[in-house]
Amino acid sequence: MTEQPGRRERKKAATRQKIADTALRLFAERGYDAVGIREVAAEADVAVTTLFSHFSSKEALVFEQDEDFEQRLVRAVTDRPSHEALVPALRREIHAMVRHCTADGAAPLWRMIEESPALRQYEESMRQRHAQSLATAIAADLDLPQPTPTCSAIARFVVDAFSVAREADAPQTAVDQIFRMIEAAWAVTGATPPTRKSVAV
C-alpha cells in the first residue's frame, strides 16, 4: 500500500502536516474563532485553495485524526483475536481512545473544542460517520449484507460511550459503566457472547 512514498507523496504529506501544525498553533495562540482561514494559509505559506484540497473544512483542521478513529473502530472488530467476543474488543478500543484523548497533552485541544459550537457540531457529525462505518463492520462480522437497525444501534451506543466518557469526571470508570449497559443490550439481541456468526435479526 504505502511502501515507498516517493518524493511527490512525501511533499504532499509535508504540506498537509505544515498546514495542520500551523493551524493548531494559531488556534492555540489566539483562539479558534479569532483565526481566519486566510491567515492560516498565509502563515503556512500556501494558497487557500491548497488548504482546502487537504482539508474539507476549517473544522477538519482540528480533527486531523478523524480517519484514524474511524479505522481503529473498524479494526477493533475485524482484526480482533478470533476467540474474542465483539463487545469486549470494542470496550478495549474505546478505553484506549479515551485514555488517549484525556492525556495531559491533549487537554487544551479538547477544551478548545468544547468551547466552540462549530467544532462540537463537527465532532458530532464525525462520530455519526464513524458509527455508520462501525455498523457496517459489525454487520459484516455477522455475515449480514448490510447493517440492521440492531447493528446500527449498537454501533451508536459504542460511539456514544466514547463521547459521554470523554466528558465525564472519571472517564475510564464511565467507559466500564456504559459498556456494562452495552453488553446487556447486546446480549438481548440473540448474539451469543463468545462465538461469532449468531443471528441479530
Added chain:
Amino acid sequence: MTEQPGRRERKKAATRQKIADTALRLFAERGYDAVGIREVAAEADVAVTTLFSHFSSKEALVFEQDEDFEQRLVRAVTDRPSHEALVPALRREIHAMVRHCTADGAAPLWRMIEESPALRQYEESMRQRHAQSLATAIAADLDLPQPTPTCSAIARFVVDAFSVAREADAPQTAVDQIFRMIEAAWAVTGATPPTRKSVAV
C-alpha cells in the same frame, strides 16, 4: 404561560410562520441548496436580519419543530403517570415521534433532509442537544443534581433509537427492537423498572 398573546406577540408569531412557510415552500419547489437566504427573505417580504432574528440559521428553517421534539422527550419523563416506569414511557413517545415523521405527508421533507449534508449535520447536533436535556430530566427523576454518565448514555440511546428507526425499512419494528436493548441496558444500572428513586451510581 401563553394565555393572552397580545397583538405584538401575535404579529411576531405570524411573521415567524410566514418565513417558515415561505422557506419550506421554496425549498420544496427548487431544492434546499438552490434557494438562498436572500430569496427566502424577499419572498416572505421581510429583511434578512429579521429572518435571522427568528431563526438562528438557514438549517433551523427546516427544523422548526426543534423545541417541540425536545419538550416532548422531557415531558415524556416528567409528565408520565406515576405508576409507569421510565423506559416504557420513553418508548411510547419515540413510537409516536417516529410515526409522526414517517407519515405520508412528511416524507418529502425528510427526503430533502437526507439529501443535504448540511441538514443532516444540523439534525445530528440538534439530537445531541435533545439528549442532553433528556439526560437532565432523567437525572432529576432519580433525584440526582446532575446527569451521571449512566443517565447521559441512556438519554443518547433513546435519541439514537429515534434516528436509527426513522431511517429503517420498518420503523416501528425497529423502535421495539432497539428499546428491548435499552430496557436491558437500563436494568443493568440498578434502577428497578416499576418504582422510581432507585440508584444509578
Added chain:
DNA sequence: TCTAAAAAGCTAACCGTTAGTGTTACGGTC
C-alpha cells in the same frame, strides 16, 4: 397622547468555501 422598548428594516461588510484557470513539479515511459 406620549414614551420606552420591541420589532423590523437597510447597508455594508466578514468569512468560509468554491469555480475557473493557470503554472509547476514529479513519476513513469520511450
Added chain:
DNA sequence: GACCGTAACACTAACGGTTAGCTTTTTAGA
C-alpha cells in the same frame, strides 16, 4: 536523458450564510 500526462499548488474573483451598526416603525402601558 528528454517527454508527457497528471497531481499538486497558486491566483483571482466570486458566492452565500451570517452579523454589526444604525435607523425607522410599531406597540404596550402610563
